[in-house]
Amino acid sequence: MIPNMKTIRIILTTIIVAVSIISSAQTRAKNPFGLVYGDAITENVKGKVNIHTVKYNLNGIEIAANVYTPAGYDASKQYSAVVVAHPNGGIKEQAAGLYAQQLAEAGYITIAADAAYQGASGGEPRHTDKPAFRTDDIRGMADYITRYAGVDANRLGVLGICGGGGYTLKATQSDKRFKAVATLSMFNSGEVRRNGFQNSQIATIQERLQKASDARAQEAAGGKIIYAGVASITDEEIAKTSTDLYREGYEYYYRTHAHPNSTFLYPMSSLLDLMTWDADANMDLITQPLLMIAGSKADTKYMTDEAFKKAINSKNKELFVIDGATHIQSYWKPEYVSQAVTRLTEFFGENL
Numbered sequence: 001m002i003p004n005m006k007t008i009r010i011i012l013t014t015i016i017v018a019v020s021i022i023s024s025a026q027t028r029a030k031n032p033f034g035l036v037y038g039d040a041i042t043e044n045v046k047g048k049v050n051i052h053t054v055k056y057n058l059n060g061i062e063i064a065a066n067v068y069t070p071a072g073y074d075a076s077k078q079y080s081a082v083v084v085a086h087p088n089g090g091i092k093e094q095a096a097g098l099y100a101q102q103l104a105e106a107g108y109i110t111i112a113a114d115a116a117y118q119g120a121s122g123g124e125p126r127h128t129d130k131p132a133f134r135t136d137d138i139r140g141m142a143d144y145i146t147r148y149a150g151v152d153a154n155r156l157g158v159l160g161i162c163g164g165g166g167y168t169l170k171a172t173q174s175d176k177r178f179k180a181v182a183t184l185s186m187f188n189s190g191e192v193r194r195n196g197f198q199n200s201q202i203a204t205i206q207e208r209l210q211k212a213s214d215a216r217a218q219e220a221a222g223g224k225i226i227y228a229g230v231a232s233i234t235d236e237e238i239a240k241t242s243t244d245l246y247r248e249g250y251e252y253y254y255r256t257h258a259h260p261n262s263t264f265l266y267p268m269s270s271l272l273d274l275m276t277w278d279a280d281a282n283m284d285l286i287t288q289p290l291l292m293i294a295g296s297k298a299d300t301k302y303m304t305d306e307a308f309k310k311a312i313n314s315k316n317k318e319l320f321v322i323d324g325a326t327h328i329q330s331y332w333k334p335e336y337v338s339q340a341v342t343r344l345t346e347f348f349g350e351n352l
Helices: 005-030 095-105 131-145 163-174 189-195 202-220 235-240 244-256 268-274 301-310 334-351
Strands: 050-058 061-069 079-085 109-113 151-161 178-184 290-295 317-322
Touching: 050 131, 061 095, 061 131, 079 095, 079 131, 079 163, 095 109, 095 151, 095 334, 109 131, 131 151, 131 163, 131 268, 151 163, 151 334, 163 178, 163 189, 163 301, 178 334, 189 202, 189 268, 202 268, 235 244, 290 301, 290 334, 301 317, 317 334
Parallel strands: 079 109, 079 151, 151 178, 178 290, 290 317
Antiparallel strands: 050 061, 061 109
16 A cells, blocks of 8 residues: 555654664764764864853852853953853753854854753753743853953853743843844744744633643642643654644754753743743844844744844844744754854854
């Protein structure tokens, strides 16, 4: 019997995922820093880009971060620096690390940190995703990196990826230490948690707020924390996922670039904060130069478009579209990452 197209798609996805798992596992096994992105640093060599694992305190929580220094780094000289905020569910060893490394290759000192309550950073309950915390994580990276040897605190930029992009917009509305602001595949966590992806859950807002309220009450009473999100997923479930963002996201986070510190889970009670928050509220407060990057095929591009048009007071702003790229492909696919990094390097070079 000849298989139908749906069956063929599932088979092909399974094969691709299986190969990717082997490749990803080999990468992690070889990388002493736990980095799971392509062409990651495997050792620090004098005269080349180096990675430095650091820890610092933010609001009583120990934060785990990686600092990348450029080739020929000399602590007695002055360098521009870039803070890189990771995606929702992501950690510093994935896309944020890739962009931090490539920007270091372009001559910047960069930092990628795990958000508080997430990754290798401290904080309980685990995986908490509250906008106020994620926003302060970005300010915390600025606190640390502006005191790092060789950094010119007056030449500080920031790049936020996915959910980190939304939190970056919020952080830079008030924190004017950031002289240039960039986002990649920006994801407005509040809008999506409230309205659903592509406004698909507007009819259930009150129902979901009630669930979040009940979860908070259970926590307050000393009960078990209820988590929202996806803990694990099968290859068949991935293949059946209709949206590019989530299908490719599951492949990225659970297969090709999986890391034990990365997860899609977050406490249900976090929705009390998320569902009343918007990344693009008060965008008129951003006066710094602004670069927003999104793929032409990204099904999340509408969020970048919404925020970009509200940045009416940016000194200069640009929407840079990567032709052919989806949201997740901008995290790892070399031809798309190359385009993004080239424009980011030009942008920070012009404005720092």
